[in-house]
Amino acid sequence: MRYRILAQLKKPHERVVCEIKHPSPAGTGVDLRGNLVGRVELTNTGKAVVARGAVGGSGRLTCSRCLKDFPWSFALEFTENCALRQVDDPAVYIAAEDEEDLVPIVDEELVDLSELVRQLVALEVPFQPLCKPDCRGLCPHCGAALDEEECRCSGEAVDPRWSKLKELLGQ
Ligand SMILES: [Zn+2]
Ligand SMILES: [Zn+2]
Structure with a gap:
């Protein structure tokens, strides 16, 4: 996501449009x-x-x-404040804690939007993803996927491996 537009962007009030059509940057969590x-x-x-x-x-x-x-998809709109600083400069992240939280967007002589996009996508990924809002998950005892199959430990059904134990216990 690197663009040869740094010279234009250094001038105040200059406006540049970048089209994004790139593979996702690493580190988005998805x-x-x-x-x-x-x-x-x-x-x-x-x-x-x-x-x-x-x-x-x-x-x-x-x-x-x-x-x-x-499957998961997203579409987001954003407005973020960025700085003409090196994307991979560790000092940026330390400085960002006390200063304003500006996203770095420069890589050598190019404008690099990968850190900006990485942060935006990482925030969009759900913390606890659900395949559907009411997914019933797995039975904690037999591991059955409760939305797809009968729980094997419900009702009168007894796992044959346990029947011997029950016998020994006199149940
Ligand atoms: Zn699920
Ligand atoms: Zn079960």
Whole structure:
């Protein structure tokens, strides 16, 4: 997500539009398939570079209840304050704690939107993904996926491995 537009962006009140059609940056916490697509308008306000735009993509998540993979897609709009600082400069992250929280968007002589997009996508990924809002998950005793099969430990059914034990216990 690197663009040769740094010279234009250094001038205050300059506005540059970047089209996004790239594989997802690493570190978003989700396995995204294909390209992310979107559009980002960068404006140098004199104090920061304001990034305004939209980005979307799709991939697969694992349900936190039943552990099944399911398709997931997102589309988000954003307005973020960025700085013409090196994306991979560790000092940036330390400085960002006391200063304003500006996202770095420079890599050598190029504008690099990968850190901005990585942060936006990482925030969009659900903390506890669900394949559907009312997923009943797995039975804690027999591991049956409760939305798909009968729980094997419900009712009168007894696991044959346990019947010998029951005999020994005189039940
Ligand atoms: Zn589920
Ligand atoms: Zn069960």
